[in-house]
Amino acid sequence: MAETTGSHTGAPGSLTGLTDAQAQEFHEIFTRSMMIFIAVAVVAHILVWFWRPWLPSVTGYENEVATLMQKGTELAQFVSGTIV
């Protein structure tokens, strides 16, 4: 009655039965692993951004190939006299 709910193996106040030392040890490893995972993810996102950024402007993505094709077509039409 004096202790709050916890494991019958000790560690008063602990719902999981871990002692303070165990919880802190696990937390250390968990935090370090999580940071490494996030670092890898951040690097991957940076690389993908340089490959293809994913936040387009209002008019959409600037599509270099399509613009070149369009400009090339206009130039060809101009040269051949179709466009003035």
Added chain:
Amino acid sequence: MWKIWHLFDPRRALVALFTFLFILALLIHFILLSTDRFNWIEGPRNLEVAPITMIESGTDFA
């Protein structure tokens, strides 16, 4: 912060986290594969390049 492990069982928390993260990663990768811009394997589907055919057909300079 570490006292969270007094609240949640580390084993179950880890299993749940790994499952959730794996499914989320799978979902996002498949969504990207289904797009034109972010498909990193074959690129955009249905590459109909009309402008090229226009340039190629314009050969009579008479």
